[in-house]
Amino acid sequence: MKLYGDQNPAPNPRRVRIFLAEKNIEVEHERVSLREGAHKTPEFLEKNSLGQVPVLELDDGSYISESVSICRYLEETHPQPPLFGRDAKDKALIDMWCRRIELRLMIPIANIWRHTHPLTAALLVQYKDFGESNRPRIDEFYLWLNGELESRDFIAGDDYSIADIVALTAIDFGRMIGVDIPESSTVVWAWHARVSARPSAQA
Numbered sequence: 205m206k207l208y209g210d211q212n213p214a215p216n217p218r219r220v221r222i223f224l225a226e227k228n229i230e231v232e233h234e235r236v237s238l239r240e241g242a243h244k245t246p247e248f249l250e251k252n253s254l255g256q257v258p259v260l261e262l263d264d265g266s267y268i269s270e271s272v273s274i275c276r277y278l279e280e281t282h283p284q285p286p287l288f289g290r291d292a293k294d295k296a297l298i299d300m301w302c303r304r305i306e307l308r309l310m311i312p313i314a315n316i317w318r319h320t321h322p323l324t325a326a327l328l329v330q331y332k333d334f335g336e337s338n339r340p341r342i343d344e345f346y347l348w349l350n351g352e353l354e355s356r357d358f359i360a361g362d363d364y365s366i367a368d369i370v371a372l373t374a375i376d377f378g379r380m381i382g383v384d385i386p387e388s389s390t391v392v393w394a395w396h397a398r399v400s401a402r403p404s405a406q407a
Contacts, residue, residue, distance in 0.1 A: 206232040207274075208251065209258035213380045214238060215310075215373040217258040218407065219271040220278075222369045225404035227282050231260075272302060275366055287366045294361065301360040301367035308345045310374040312338035317381050342378070343386055350389040357398065364399070372399050 207224075209217025224231060236242045236257050244255045252259045252269040259267050260274045268274050279288045289295035318324050319335030353359070359367040375385065375396060385392050399405060 205263060206234055206261040207258055208234050208236045208248070208261065210236055210238045210243075213377055214257065215377040216256075216271040218373045218376075219369050220258045220260070220274050221407035222373070222404045223275045223278060223287065223366065225407040226285065226287060226364075226369075226402075227278060229278060229282055272366065272370070275369075279366075287364070287369075289360075289365065294363075298360045298365045298367050301365075302370050305359070305367065305371045305374055309342065309371070309378075312341050312345075313374060313378040313381070313383055316342075316383055317377075321381055339383065342383060346386050346389045346392055350391045353391045353395050358395070364402070368399050372396070372405065 207217075207220060209220065212218060221233075236248060236259075238257070242248060243252075243257055248259075249255055251261070251267045254269070256269060258271055258274060259269045260277065261267055268277055276288065279286070289298045315338045316335045318328060319330045320332050324330070356362055358364050359371050378384070385396065387393075
């Protein structure tokens with residue numbers, strides 16, 4: 205297998221690297237520089253016609269894209285330790301939390317990135333008021349998440365899972381572009397310290 209992706213702060217390739225580290229799976233890595241536009245070359249578009257990373261190349265020459273889909277494949281081929289849940293309920297709750305994090309945190313962070321950050325100004329028409337309008341939504345989400353995490357150690361329950369990986373990469377990307385966890389969300393900060401201390405977080 206070979207993983208095509210970019211270095212930090214790109215959050216989606218990092219999801220897969222963390223997942224691989226948690227599973228202790230070694231694969232070949234090939235950097236696809238987003239800043240240099242390597243993801244839009246004809247050669248890379250043959251691997252993913254949307255021109256996005258990460259992409260996992262399988263041994264049979266086929267490709268899987270979308271970070272969580274790649275991780276699902278790796279879970280099926282390397283089931284231990286289980287990061288998508290042990291039973292039907294666990295799996296449903298983890299899936300629920302992945303969707304919550306992506307829809308209610310990652311998308312607003314991405315809107316701020318796309319519509320307010322200088323590095324993306326040349327890529328699209330920016331609507332800065334729209335971008336900034338996402339900040340209150342993010343603060344509200346953190347306040348809600350703070351309450352949810354008061355009763356457990358990890359995002360979807362008592363065990364570390366893909367939901368924690370999705371959340372960590374979204375939050376760290378947000379912090380990189382100036383969207384931080386509010387100081388009042390002390391439980392979220394404590395969770396962040398726990399998952400950031402795992403060796404896989406350095407992937």
